[in-house]
Amino acid sequence: MLSYDQYLKNFDKCVSSYIPPYNSWTPADEALYKPKDLYRIPIKDAEELQLKSLKFAFNYHYEKNKFYHDFCKEHKVEPNDIKNISDLSKIPLIPDGFYKDYPHGKDFATWLGNIYTGELPKIVIPHTMPNYDQVIDAFSKAGVIVTYSSGTGGRHTFIPRDIRTFHSSEYALAKCVVSMIYPFWEYDSGGYILMPNPRKNFIYAGKALEIYMDAVKNIQVAIDRHINTETIRITMGIGKGIRSKFIRFASKRVSKKMIKDIVSWLEHNKNSTEKISMIGAPFILYFVMKKIQDLGLTFDIGERGAVVTGGGWKIHEQIRMTSSSFRKIVKEVLGIPEKFCLDAYGMVEGNGWMVQCPEGHYLHVPYSYFKPLVLDDEFNQVAYGETGRFAFLDAIAMSYPGFITTGDKVKLLEHCPVCDRPGPVLDPEVERVKGAETRGCAEEMRSMMTRDIGR
């Protein structure tokens, strides 16, 4: 078997275009690109990387972002206050919802410009009354990738990333998955993206998978069309009208075809020796497996196959799956072992990817550049083992301050109860804080498709 070092070397070579030149590395880059396995850094070394990278990031946003600078002044915290690892919790956190509170039209572009840290490139928006998609397109052409995910009622979270930040985020996701799934990954294999085409879309969970297209040779995409913010809004259940009826009509046909295509891809690969992986929204694979069962088929892909999911576990209006029951179905229907069926937890406003370990399926935190925090009802930090609101300090985010409180409810443990990786883990069942909105990229997709398939 390939040694882990060689395995990761091969991977880094494959995605070298995502890694900035060594002589330009910041402490954040150091924390992300240098460690061979982000989940196996000895605690002392990781804390050093964490402190250095977060100090650097905090200083950077403090100096180069006006709204965050003012916010810190208001909280009376400045870079000099951050000296050791325990000071990190002084860094002012941006509340959940801030990145959702945006205006529309021209002001939306200006708003994006105002939350952006550092120098904006020149952005030309050809429209005088641009909609969200037109603004996103114009930013993208100028090298600022604006991704989003949405909550109920079509309120999106919009995050602008410069290319470097975006590449770091993608690299982080891929590296986290590749190391957890060792020794599964290899370039000469087949892959299926269970998400909209990342090259054509800006939905975050999908967009970040663009790197998958470079890390794996033969990639298929489940949804190959462009989905705009309007489509997502409509499928979230508002804005009923002829237009939305039409979109649903179209998506129903597309969905059925999509499921059929994935099933025949699996059929096609049945007797091959090539490895295959599927990455994306669990509910798409759920419908695929249901279809396979309806056809009276089963597959025995075995250790030749892997499944990586992300984006939430609501399969249907009434059905909420757990990741463990999902793994059992994958084992039963596709024959893929549980150790190669991993869930990843991340969000549009962060670049930390918590990926399950194959041994215990706990969500491991990449703690060299990403510090997880748990807050109680009154927004005070709580100890390991207690449940509360998830917040994080993210050193990778350069184009916006990544010190954020989320609306997710998690339980953070100091160590994994099952495996021997040294860093902190989250309990695999992440819920929404009561009163917050339901959200998740898979959620957006799920609504569109259950409506269409279910009728």
Place this chain on the structure above:
Amino acid sequence: MTFLREIKEREYLPNRTQIKLYSAGTFAVIKLFLKSPGDIKKLQQKEPLEKRYIRPPREYEIPKFNNDTKYCKSDEKYLRPTLWCNCRAPEVIALANQLGAYRVSDREFAEAAFHFVKEKMPLEILPLNPVEETFRRGTGTCFHLITAFIALCRAAGIKARYKMFAMNMIQAWVDSTVAVDPVVKKWYDSMGYFMLEGEGEAYVDGKWVVAHVGPKAERQAANGIPITKFGEDSIGVWFFPIPGTIMKMESIPYGLGALVKLAKLIAPGSMERVNVSIQNQIESGRKIIQEAGGLEAYDEMARSKVGPKKPKIEMEGKGEIVFGE
């Protein structure tokens, strides 16, 4: 022709956003009609109501109107009477005078009017009516209450206007106001764009200051929400407007009244249940405030749970962003 001009100038006609919202809403309602006429029948039945709604007694006296009382006679925008909002009605003038019109500063008056409407006039869902009637009755929907606030301000010579938006509510709120009746919940779901909420705005010290007069303190307490102060926006805290739907208007537009009437016609039972629920909330909120040790203590506790304030963004124009070819 002056009437037509008034319609246009004082913004009685729904604007584009509203027309879009209205038609989306109408579409949803018709669909619900066609899809499940059974539900409509259920809505029509008044029985069995677990508890009938009894309007609470008015919490204030209306002072006697005196012909010499000073009031604003300007025909300027935001100071003149508009639809449902006759700021020159005797009741309005008398109450404005009692609240200190022309004797205290604009800010003090607007604050007094805000507290009066917010805390002395509970919510009750019912069709729109002229503002003087609202004052005589002492209850109303948020639009009645905003109108009451606006009328008081205008009578005192302070410009005031409506801020309306389509919205999404937080779950705690949905559970208590909407989910009591499963049919209402269904309607709620199918009418995402249909529900308009609003706030008032008064022009004080050279700035438009927001007044969220809809919920009484007790009702906010029942939902674990801090007690809103004059100038505090509910938007972004527990109202999440659908982007692009915020409208600022001099008047309530035509059509809004008809909508509420239609709702009453279709679902009188549901409407009554909501009113009962509002009274229950006020009751339970009263206990919560008492247990917390009074209004201020409650507010402080609730505010600690809302969490830290969001950063403020001052929208600076960015030279790097260019619009148009």
